[in-house]
Amino acid sequence: MTGRTLCFPSLAPFSSLPSKMGRSYRSFASQVSSLQPLAHPSSPHREDGDAEAEWDGLGFGLMPTDYMYVAKCSGDRNFGRGQLRLFGNFQVSPSAGVLNYGQGVFEGTKAHRKENGHLLLFRPEQNAMRMRMGADRMCMPAPSVDQFVNALKQTALANRRWVPPPAKGSLYLRPLLIGTGPVLGLAPAPEYTFLIYASPVGTYFKEGTAPLNLYVEEDTDRASRRGTGSVKTISNYAPVLMAQMRAKNRGFSDVLYLDSQTKKNLEEVSSCNIFIAKGKNISTPATNGTILAGITRKSVIEIARDLGYQVEERAVGVDELAEADEVFCTGTAVGVAPVGTITYRDARMEYRTGRGTICQELSSTLTGIQTGKIEDGRGWIHEIF
CATH class of the missing domain: 3.30.470.10 (Aminotransferase class 4, branched-chain amino acid transferase, N-terminal domain)
Known part of the structure; x- marks a missing residue:
């Protein structure tokens, strides 16, 4: 190590x-x-x-x-x-x-x-x-x-x-x-x-390791441009509770937010970053000042590139959800969590989950490094005893 x-x-x-x-x-x-x-x-x-x-x-x-x-x-x-x-x-x-x-x-x-x-x-x-x-x-x-x-x-x-x-x-x-x-x-x-x-x-969501069901929120903004969306400040979290509670009362796992300016691009989920995958291509919203630069997000990007995937950090349109093969979330609390469905307006979109998926490969690799089962070749791990 x-x-x-x-x-x-x-x-x-x-x-x-x-x-x-x-x-x-x-x-x-x-x-x-x-x-x-x-x-x-x-x-x-x-x-x-x-x-x-x-x-x-x-x-x-x-x-x-x-x-x-x-x-x-x-x-x-x-x-x-x-x-x-x-x-x-x-x-x-x-x-x-x-x-x-x-x-x-x-x-x-x-x-x-x-x-x-x-x-x-x-x-x-x-x-x-x-x-x-x-x-x-x-x-x-x-x-x-x-x-x-x-x-x-x-x-x-x-x-x-x-x-x-x-x-x-x-x-x-x-x-x-x-x-x-x-x-x-x-x-x-x-x-x-x-x-x-x-x-x-243990697991963050009540679903455990089961795929998440997200709801795209259009009435509430998580962050605004030139605000504090990129900062892990305590004042960012209470304002999203109302939208999150509404979604959970309707049976969803969490809320997926859009950009406050155009309502056309994905931002992030209440407590984690979002990725979409199509073939060997993976995309995630760029951290442009309204999105938290997640450490798990950063690590997953590096791991995915090492595994041969093409990863882009860019503006990801909400309309791209309809064409994605997979969607997954990343965060310290959630790890790498698969998304099974996303509901946007009247459309409910389903995605691949389980064995053989990109999400599963990235999750097992990241977890293996974090738990010492996979050799850490990047200097990421501090071992203490």
Whole structure:
């Protein structure tokens, strides 16, 4: 494996730490214990050993784990040394920038358990760089790439007993960067908090691995030109809930949005990017400022080209859906998910899914790299233990 390998000491809950440990480890444990939250976590876990969880049939819901990572920034706009603390609530001012003006960005990535027990992170530097880009757009300081990646590793290791066994799921890691300092007039917050929490997850959609059924939305825009559609800001997501709920109440998996200017080109689904395939040609909407530059999207494009497919990033007309052989979605949460049908106005279009499809080939290749079953020849994987 050509990816990076890093070894950390295993972090057990502090009540079970051995009494005769090194001075540095005792100091570290003391620092973390001093950061216990106001409310103790209510997650169903034992003080040692494996997490008490049903790994079979694991969905995409919050299952509180043991620890989260927290770092603060104020004044000089540099984040201090972060610390692990028990997962739980924390205090924030009612006038915090994130609560009043939505000043916040987030990321999502996963840790997978390898057969030998080691944990694997997938391209965490990409998440770090995307957070920094988004933070700049939202007038926020951001942790360095090194601090971001190290924080992910610490959080994953501290919660390693919550990483599902191979082929049972993964540990979803959610980095958050929010303006926690008080502000009344419209202005950047004076203080920021960078934190990471974790939850074991399985498949994102209720259909599991079954093909998705999408609905093309024409009445609601996800993003506008020169807006924040390309930024993973918290303010992009609540506005799509109404359209998403309407679609789900009608039996659809999710919503496929069109561009706000012409209503003629595909943009993305509520939480993932979209691809169409015809023969050996694959097309996906270009990230022109209204579409999130997904890390899974980027990885799938690279893998597809290596496998001999012709991949285009361009404006994809909604009318092209009628001629496509396959349609699939990509994202950290969804992986590479096949689309079985798309409903546009009065037309319901069906697509190839299952064995022998491009989607299946890309999905198995990507998953193989992420889980260590396929050799990583690109330096994408960070192996930690």
